[in-house]
Amino acid sequence: MMLSVTPQHFLILSFLLVGIGFLGLLIRRNVLLMLMSLELMLNGINVALLTFSRVGGNLDGGIFVFFIMTVAAAEVAVGLALLVALYKKRNSVLSDDMGLLKN
Amino acid sequence: MISIALSMLFLPLLSAAVTLLFLRKNGNLASLLSVSTAGGILVLALVLIFSDNPVPLAWDTTWFAMGGWELRFGFLIDAPAKLLLFIVAFVGFLIHIFSLGYMADDPARPRYFGGLSIFMFSMLGITLADNLVMIFVFWELVGFSSYLLIAHYFKTDEATKASRKAFIVNRVGDFGFLIGIVLTYWTYGTLNLSELADLADFSPNLATTGLCLALACGFVVKSAQFPLHVWLPDAMAGPTPVSALIHAATMVAAGVYLLLRIDFLFTEEALGLIAFLGAAMGLYAGFCALVQRDVKKILAYSTLSQLGYMAAAFGLGAPGVALFHLTTHAFFKALMFLGSGSVIHACHHEQDIFNYGGLRKRMPITALTFLIGVLAISGVNFLSGYFSKDAILLWAYNFNMPIFVILYAGAILTSIYMFRLYFITFEGKARSKYAEDAKENSFLMTGPLLVLAVFSVFGGYQSLYPDQLGAYLGPDLSAVSLLPHHMWMIVLGTSAWIIGLLVAKTLFSKVLQDDPLARRFPAFYELCRSKLFFDEIYQIYLSKIQDPLARFIEVMELLFISGLMVRGAAGVAALFSMLAKLCYVGKIHAYAFWFILGTLGFLFYAAGLVGN
Numbered sequence: 001m002m003l004s005v006t007p008q009h010f011l012i013l014s015f016l017l018v019g020i021g022f023l024g025l026l027i028r029r030n031v032l033l034m035l036m037s038l039e040l041m042l043n044g045i046n047v048a049l050l051t052f053s054r055v056g057g058n059l060d061g062g063i064f065v066f067f068i069m070t071v072a073a074a075e076v077a078v079g080l081a082l083l084v085a086l087y088k089k090r091n092s093v094l095s096d097d098m099g100l101l102k103n
Numbered sequence: 104m105i106s107i108a109l110s111m112l113f114l115p116l117l118s119a120a121v122t123l124l125f126l127r128k129n130g131n132l133a134s135l136l137s138v139s140t141a142g143g144i145l146v147l148a149l150v151l152i153f154s155d156n157p158v159p160l161a162w163d164t165t166w167f168a169m170g171g172w173e174l175r176f177g178f179l180i181d182a183p184a185k186l187l188l189f190i191v192a193f194v195g196f197l198i199h200i201f202s203l204g205y206m207a208d209d210p211a212r213p214r215y216f217g218g219l220s221i222f223m224f225s226m227l228g229i230t231l232a233d234n235l236v237m238i239f240v241f242w243e244l245v246g247f248s249s250y251l252l253i254a255h256y257f258k259t260d261e262a263t264k265a266s267r268k269a270f271i272v273n274r275v276g277d278f279g280f281l282i283g284i285v286l287t288y289w290t291y292g293t294l295n296l297s298e299l300a301d302l303a304d305f306s307p308n309l310a311t312t313g314l315c316l317a318l319a320c321g322f323v324v325k326s327a328q329f330p331l332h333v334w335l336p337d338a339m340a341g342p343t344p345v346s347a348l349i350h351a352a353t354m355v356a357a358g359v360y361l362l363l364r365i366d367f368l369f370t371e372e373a374l375g376l377i378a379f380l381g382a383a384m385g386l387y388a389g390f391c392a393l394v395q396r397d398v399k400k401i402l403a404y405s406t407l408s409q410l411g412y413m414a415a416a417f418g419l420g421a422p423g424v425a426l427f428h429l430t431t432h433a434f435f436k437a438l439m440f441l442g443s444g445s446v447i448h449a450c451h452h453e454q455d456i457f458n459y460g461g462l463r464k465r466m467p468i469t470a471l472t473f474l475i476g477v478l479a480i481s482g483v484n485f486l487s488g489y490f491s492k493d494a495i496l497l498w499a500y501n502f503n504m505p506i507f508v509i510l511y512a513g514a515i516l517t518s519i520y521m522f523r524l525y526f527i528t529f530e531g532k533a534r535s536k537y538a539e540d541a542k543e544n545s546f547l548m549t550g551p552l553l554v555l556a557v558f559s560v561f562g563g564y565q566s567l568y569p570d571q572l573g574a575y576l577g578p579d580l581s582a583v584s585l586l587p588h589h590m591w592m593i594v595l596g597t598s599a600w601i602i603g604l605l606v607a608k609t610l611f612s613k614v615l616q617d618d619p620l621a622r623r624f625p626a627f628y629e630l631c632r633s634k635l636f637f638d639e640i641y642q643i644y645l646s647k648i649q650d651p652l653a654r655f656i657e658v659m660e661l662l663f664i665s666g667l668m669v670r671g672a673a674g675v676a677a678l679f680s681m682l683a684k685l686c687y688v689g690k691i692h693a694y695a696f697w698f699i700l701g702t703l704g705f706l707f708y709a710a711g712l713v714g715n
Contacts, residue, residue: 100689
């Protein structure tokens, strides 16, 4: 049974995760959800990296995953902090209300 | 001696600079400064003329150098230069004094006197210059100062148009002059007058008619000869002393002086053409002068005519006689212009001679001196014009009969229109309120008239000239005195002015507001009034050829330079900016979308799916 799960399956999963995250990023108006979609995409990438690491028989991909998770944690902390600050200032977390840079 | 010449040259420039920079508000000080400058020039000029110098006194220094080529700045003070120097300094000084009276109530005196000083500087430069480039530079400067002074009354449309016309017509001729200078340098390898004279003497076959005629363009335009004479009558829009100094006595005579300076370059054909053009001008301008109503325009056409005589004398191979006529003409024409200025001043700037009349009793000194001028220019025996003009006529009689006939007809015309001017202005009854109230002017204005009248009477006796002044005239005048047919010429010359006097007396001694010529000979009058349609022909040329060409070039400029190159380059940048702006929608989703798309693009490129 285990043998039927090939690296292709992992890659398809990775692709689906990134795609779902991307669609969420495009569709969602709530910045909180958009941040979550970003995390989803990052994790999809992590899956792909681990797959390649396993196929290649080395730890390169695994090491990258650790880096990405660390950076993602930091990034989320910053992103959430920005979001809280933004909410305090503008009383909204919807991306439609953030168009100041237009024109 | 060189330091004297240098300080004489730069004194008026300094004075003009001081006047125009610091004395713009102070008319009295400016006019005093300018007049004392003119006096200083006269003193220095006399020192320079009468000191014991080697003749010619030549000196030069490097003006500036470019690579191996250098431009020299130098003086060549020989006999003709000394004579012209005297005329410029002396007549210039008298006219400055006259200006004190004439311009006394003009609010823009600093500008006027500053312009006069610039003119003196430029004219002295032409007189002393020892090479053609230097002459050309000062040539342009006199043109510039002439432009400034014609436009003195710049609030009138007439003056601004006249100044522009003078400037532009002068550019046309000076361009030919410039080409001539380049050709000369190409042919002879030098522009220094003395070196040119040696080279031309050494290899006479180097000279070409084309080169001479190109150089003569400078003369044609500055001396207002056919076909570039149209600017001079209009230039009378300037103040009258300016007309006397620049447009009668000195600047227009500089053209003739230029010819004398380079006479060794001229070929037979070029000389013949100049002689013929000059004679034709002498006659043509006479007809024009005959029907003018403006006193200054009559004198302007008379100047054209007399310059034609000088050109004819030069063309017939008697440059000394030409310079002689230039000298006497400078005296009597300056006298008449100043006389007309005196009349104009007394009559509150009325210039139509048919509004004068009877001024002899009211302005006796002006009338008397003016009459002397009229007699001198008409060639009345033993006055200055008699000697110089009859020398030209006698020369022409002996060497070129057709030209003599033209010149002789011109001489009769001269005396007709001059006596017409005198009779209408000074005799009869006053025909306007201004003429009735006219009073003789102050001594500032009559003084120069009296001095010039003395010179107009005695200026013709060449033997009275000091050696330093008359040296250049001597040989040619001796040659004239040896020519045959002297008695016959005296009879002809005398009859010319008597005919003129009688015709003028019958026609013009009793006139009303309209010209008797227009009543008796309307067709002739109209023909003369038309001035042979030169202005109209140039106008047609301008409107039919030059303006369309200018418009065409303007369209090309708009299309290619300002359109395609300037605006085109800006347009490309603007196009890119517009494209870039399209992406700037202000929605984070769109940016995310482009970001992912870009990442995918890089990815595909790295994977080799696109590009490569």
